[in-house]
Amino acid sequence: MSDDATFMLDGRPIRFEAGQSILQAALAAGAFIPNLCHHPEFKPHGSCKLCTVKVNGRASSACTTRARAGQEVASDTPELNRHRRTLLQMLFVEGNHFCPGCEKSGQCRLQALAYDLEMLNPHYEHFYPPRPIDASHPDVLIDFNRCILCALCVRASRDVDGKTVFALAGRGTAQHLVVDCPSGKLGDTDFAATDKAAEVCPVGAILPKRVGFAVPIGERPFDIEPISVQAAHAAHAEPRG
Amino acid sequence: MFRLETAENPQTLRRIAIEPLTRVEGHGKVTLLLDDADHVHQVRLHIVEFRGFEIFIEGRPFWEVPISVQRLCGICPVSHLLAATKAMDLIAGYDRLTPTAEKIRRLMHYGQMMQSHALHFFHLSSPDLLLGFDSEPTRRNIVGVAREFPEIAKQGVFLRKYGQEVIRHTAGKRIHGTGAVPGGVNKGISRAERDEMRRDIDRMIEWALSAVHLVAELHRAKPEFYDHFGEFSSAMMSLVDADGAMDFYHGGLRALDADGGTIFDGVDYSGYQQVLEEEVKPWSYMKFPHIRSLGPENGWYKVGPLARVQTCDRIPTPLAEMERRKLVARGEGKPVMGTLYYHWARLIELLHATEVIRDLLDDPDLLGSDLMADKGERRSEAVGVIEAPRGTLFHHYRVDENDQVTFCNLIVSTTNNNQAMNEAIRSVALSHLDGKTITEGLLNHIEVAIRAYDPCLSCATHALGKMPLEVDLIDAEGTLVQRARRNMGPER
Structure with missing residues (x-):
């Protein structure tokens, strides 16, 4: 075969x-x-x-x-998907993910995977961690409540933008995203809304400011078809070269 | 001190609690203090939960707020969405919407008014009115109405459904959609959507008119009961448009006294704190707003349908205006004050909403594509006010230079009616419970009075006859003599 x-x-x-x-x-x-x-x-x-x-x-x-x-x-397989649901449940309870009021809803990979893998409840007790919002930058907002520590912004800032604006600090459950400047505020860095790091966040942690619900709920990518179906369509749209 | 608010010697009285009641945000109770001869000495509607939206909205980015705060309510989220968005229009620097955007928002709001009023009358209150206040409680619900009056129940279900469909076409979802965004709307109306809504609207107008006649007939048949149940005098307040006509979406504040005289008129709602003040009482989490110039003792007022049909000079649609005149005529020159007039007024508003929806659907502006206004100067503080199904709704925000909310004050419709609801149940307690042995039917009279104000989540427990109640009979020594429980689950 x-x-x-x-x-x-x-x-x-x-x-x-x-x-x-x-x-x-x-x-x-x-x-x-x-x-x-x-x-x-x-x-x-x-x-x-x-x-x-x-x-x-x-x-x-x-x-x-x-x-x-x-x-x-x-x-x-049922076994692997069960483990995946557990991972998603842990991600949901470790942060503060309130989809109904989140601009990323319908475009969020965490939410889309939870739907796709049929996560029906958080199962674990919520941590409700007290996490801040960094609104110091004129064009981009960081809502740390929604960060899942995927480090995509870290990699994009370092590898594409050449700025190393972000890093992960701490270990274990204390691990968190930090902004690399003395004040720790995004507004005090050379970060720009046109940076690659501003567009790679898979959840609603890094978002452009003053853009809210311009696309109606129900018309967003993952509202229209599940993430797994979209992935299949994307592959067919872009034949392997 | 208000009549029956605080008894002189409460320790010598028996306490009866109706707990929990259903209300806007879910949890409330009524307590009654009675002497040995069952005479009522104190009646209070307590609001025992704390919602907290004003606090947890602090720090959030302003563009997120309208979508978040609409979760205050599952029945009239559109009202919170629009009140917050009206404030955020100004914060973001949008002074005037495009004609298409404003008309789509109005369509959404009048659809909301229609579905909420239909829900309240047909699903929640018609069991009391059509089957009897003390009818068999297991049948005193919408299923009982459907059995006895199938055509009325059907019309109620379809009127509500129509309103929900209007919301879906304008907000994207029937409940908790988006639609309104600072500066306009995020979704236009297609010709096909307009035609779909237009198809059934004439039938909706016809059914709404029948519903008005149904309640008007109850008053005509038994005026001594329906006109005076839960009656008390009070001031009234609502928005009216620049010409004094009824307008649910925008206008200036007008307040009239119990004789119909003007207290204030044409007040720009951004200065609401100059005419209104909020008082806190230790036995309730709900504030008591009052008209500042009259003080807390005399300045309380009522809002919602019964206020609106009497504060306005006219309703700007013909059928509803004709019905409004019939209601107003019953006061013979003075405002009517009976609590059950709320239902009649609410159905006149339902009729008005259907007429406005028809007119909007016939307006070519509705199909326009210019959905967002031009942006002007950003502001740091703004107030958005709207006439929600239950009354005047205030949203007040301050936003800092980083776009984060630093202050939020909400006066929801039911808060405006706080003292009025207390007065209503005191009136009912004196006229129907005083000196009598308490029965389920008599307790329901208290609930009927509260229900007439259409407190928001009443549907959650009342709709299918599952409104939980617990009544404790405690003697002068504080010993529990008898406990009556209904729909409370297992006793703990």
Whole structure:
């Protein structure tokens, strides 16, 4: 069944190119593996663990595991999806995620994955952490309540913008996003609304100011079709080159 | 000191509590203090929960506020959305909306008025009015109405549904949509949507008119009861437009005294604090607003349908104006004050809303594509006021240079009616409970009086006859003599 550039994902053959991760190859083939901290333009981070799959029976992050010929990869299984729901539930209770009043609702990958994986409740007790809002920048707002520590803004600022505006500080449950300047305020950095880091946040933590609900609820990308279906459509719209 | 607000020697009296009642935000109770001969000495409507929106909105970015604060309510979220957005229009620097945007907002608001009024009358109050205040409680609900009066129940359900559909077309969702955004609206109306709404509106007008006649007939058949139940004199307040006509979306504040004389008129609502003051009492979380110039003892007032149909000079649609004149005529030159007139007035407003919706649907501006206004100078403070289904609704915000809210004050409609509701249940307690043995039917008379004001979440527990009640009979030594419970779940 398999050839030199094919692995099996949930019984379906996936062709890959040399150097691709399992996640990259699967997404390119229109096969969705849930993911949060992944972004096609950045090196893998491997921190959210939502893309965990079983490769020849062993659990691995699909974003950091290189695709190899003949791999048997299991992703869409009751066991893995149960673990993914648990991860999502922990993310929801660790921050303050109030979707009804969030501008990102319908465009938020955390919310979209929770719907897609049928997370019906938070299960765990909410932490309700006291987290601030940084509104010091004239054009961009940081709502730390919604940060999921994916580090995409850290990577975008460092690797694309060349500014290192953001970093993750602390460890374990004390880990948090910090702004790299003496005051710790975004308004005191050289951050700009045109930076790559201003557009990569998968949730509603980094948002442009004074833009609220210009697109009606119900007409937003993930309102129209689930994130897994969108991923398949995106792959078909952009044939592998 | 108000009549029956505080008894002289409460320790010698029996205490009866109706707890919880249903109200705007959910939790309230009524306490009555009676002597050994069952005479009433104290009656209070307590609001025992704390909502806190004013506090947790502090620090949030202003453009998020209208969407967040509409979650105050599941019945009339459009009112909070629009009141907050009107304030944020000014904060963001938008002084005047485009004609299309204002008409779409008006359509949304009148749709909201229609669905809320239909819900209140048909689903919540018609069981009392059509089946009897002390009818069999297990049948005193919308299902009982549907069994006895199927055509009326059907019309009620469809009137409400129509209002909900208007909200869906304008706000994107039937409940908690978006629609209004600072500066205009985020969604236009397509020709197909307009045609869909236009198709059934004439039937809605016809049904709304029938509903007005239904309640008017109750008053005509038994005026000594319906005209005077829960009767008390009070001032009244609402917005009216520049010509003194009824307008639910915008206008100046007008207050009239119990004889119909003007207390103030044409007041720009951004200066509401110059004419109104809020008082706090230790036994309720709800504030007691009053007219500043008259003071807390004499300055309380009522808002909502019964106030609006009498504060305005006219209703600017023909059928509703004709019906308003019939209601006003019953006062023979003075405002009518009976609590059950609220239902009649509410249905006149329902009729008015259907007529306005028809006129808006026929207005070519509604289909325009110019949805956002030109932006002017940003402000740091603004007030948005609207006539919500239950009465005048105030949203007041201050926003700092970083776009974060630093101050929020909300006077919701039911807060305006706080003293009026207390007066209503005191009137009912004196005329119907004083000196009698308490029964479920008599307790329901108290609820009927509160319900007439249409306190927001009343549907949550009342609609299907599940309004929870607990009544404790405690003797002079404080010993529990008898406890009556209804829909309270297992006793803990």
